[in-house]
Amino acid sequence: MPVALLPPVADEISRALAALDVESVCATYRVQNEFIHLDRLFPESVVAPMVDEVERVRAGINRNYIPRHKKGGSVSYYTLREQAPAVLTLYRSPAFLDFVRQVTGAPVQRCPESDPHACALYYYTEPGDHIGFHYDTSYYKGTRYTVLLGLVERSSSRLVCQLHKDDPAREVRELALATEPGTLVLFHGDKLWHKITPLGENEERVSLTLEYVTDPGMTPVKRFFSNMKDAVAYFGFRSVFTRRGASPPFRPSSHA
Numbered sequence: 354m355p356v357a358l359l360p361p362v363a364d365e366i367s368r369a370l371a372a373l374d375v376e377s378v379c380a381t382y383r384v385q386n387e388f389i390h391l392d393r394l395f396p397e398s399v400v401a402p403m404v405d406e407v408e409r410v411r412a413g414i415n416r417n418y419i420p421r422h423k424k425g426g427s428v429s430y431y432t433l434r435e436q437a438p439a440v441l442t443l444y445r446s447p448a449f450l451d452f453v454r455q456v457t458g459a460p461v462q463r464c465p466e467s468d469p470h471a472c473a474l475y476y477y478t479e480p481g482d483h484i485g486f487h488y489d490t491s492y493y494k495g496t497r498y499t500v501l502l503g504l505v506e507r508s509s510s511r512l513v514c515q516l517h518k519d520d521p522a523r524e525v526r527e528l529a530l531a532t533e534p535g536t537l538v539l540f541h542g543d544k545l546w547h548k549i550t551p552l553g554e555n556e557e558r559v560s561l562t563l564e565y566v567t568d569p570g571m572t573p574v575k576r577f578f579s580n581m582k583d584a585v586a587y588f589g590f591r592s593v594f595t596r597r598g599a600s601p602p603f604r605p606s607s608h609a
């Protein structure tokens with residue numbers, strides 16, 4: 354049963370976005386090759402209920418390990434839409450969708466209900482948890498944009514971003530960011546080469562990812578590879594291939 358949204362959280366999200374100089378955000382996004390980092394964008398009133406949900410869904414973490422590329426835990430959209438109302442309030446916020454459209458300049462929409470990666474939590478909880486350099490490749494027909502929101506940051510891990518990596522004519526600019534609670538990152542999936550550096554001892558890092566696309570269509574071949582990648586690298590075969598609850602046809606996507 355999907356959760357009910359939280360109007361007070363929706364109001365706080367709208368308020369935080371209304372306080373932004375969106376024109377300046379858009380300009381920086383363009384200069385940085387479709388990447389923006391907004392330190393502590395959302396206040397405690399938005400972040401705290403999401404952190405409660407990070408704890409609530411912890412039992413549903415699927416751990417995964419791909420040698421030399423990735424180690425960590427994930428909770429899929431299927432779980433979040435049933436147990437995480439504050440997270441869902443952000444993903445379904447009309448004000449937030451408008452903000453993403455304004456900044457990207459693209460007619461983006463949320464991903465289909467059948468996509469376990471539409472919004473998901475990533476847990477870095479064991480020493481060495483990390484993900485290597487990758488693009489967030491789109492399996493959809495349309496362009497994919499990723500939003501990351503820091504929720505728990507008690508770690509030495511960093512989101513390392515290499516700007517302009519896709520443009521041989523430009524010099525690469527590298528950033529190493531701590532995603533503090535409420536800090537938001539938004540980028541074009543095919544343009545930002547990025548990784549999360551390994552977690553240290555007694556550290557923890559949890560972030561939320563939200564996915565947006567310009568066209569949610571997907572070919573059958575790409576659907577197959579996307580399903581396999583989500584099953585192996587993120588949510589497990591049972592979660593991906595045994596659909597929970599009534600939903601439209603299965604058309605997930607995945608991080609690269």
Ligand SMILES: [Fe+2]
Pocket residue numbers: 487488489547608609
């Ligand atoms: Fe990624």
